[in-house]
Amino acid sequence: MPTTVKRPRKPADISRVEGSDENVLDRLRRMTRIARQYGFEVRGAPLEGAGCTWCEIRGRRVLFLDLSQPAAEQALAIREILDETASVRPHSQAA
Numbered sequence: 001m002p003t004t005v006k007r008p009r010k011p012a013d014i015s016r017v018e019g020s021d022e023n024v025l026d027r028l029r030r031m032t033r034i035a036r037q038y039g040f041e042v043r044g045a046p047l048e049g050a051g052c053t054w055c056e057i058r059g060r061r062v063l064f065l066d067l068s069q070p071a072a073e074q075a076l077a078i079r080e081i082l083d084e085t086a087s088v089r090p091h092s093q094a095a
Contacts, residue, residue: 028071031078035063038082052077054085061085 022030032042040054040063047066052074054063063081065074 024071024075028075028078031075032065035078035082038085052081054081 035042038061040061042063042065044065044067046068047064049068050066051069052064052066054061056062063078065077067074069077
């Protein structure tokens with residue numbers, strides 16, 4: 001019997017990154033929450049404009065937010081990282 005891999009559903013609010021009435025800090029909080037739901041540990045550090053990035057450490061995905069960037073850019077970077085990593089390996093929902 002073939003095994004099927006069940007991919008987690010995207011939260012409905014991931015698509016609301018731009019063009020909403022949402023405050024930019026609320027948007028950043030929401031995107032950070034979504035990243036955690038996808039199994040990322042989220043860390044903030046002043047990366048001197050290097051930009052937000054992610055890596056995998058001992059099997060855990062860690063997303064680094066560049067705190068020297070504006071909140072709107074951080075929120076957008078989270079969205080891009082979630083899109084990018086979906087093709088690398090499906091996200092695991094955090095318990």
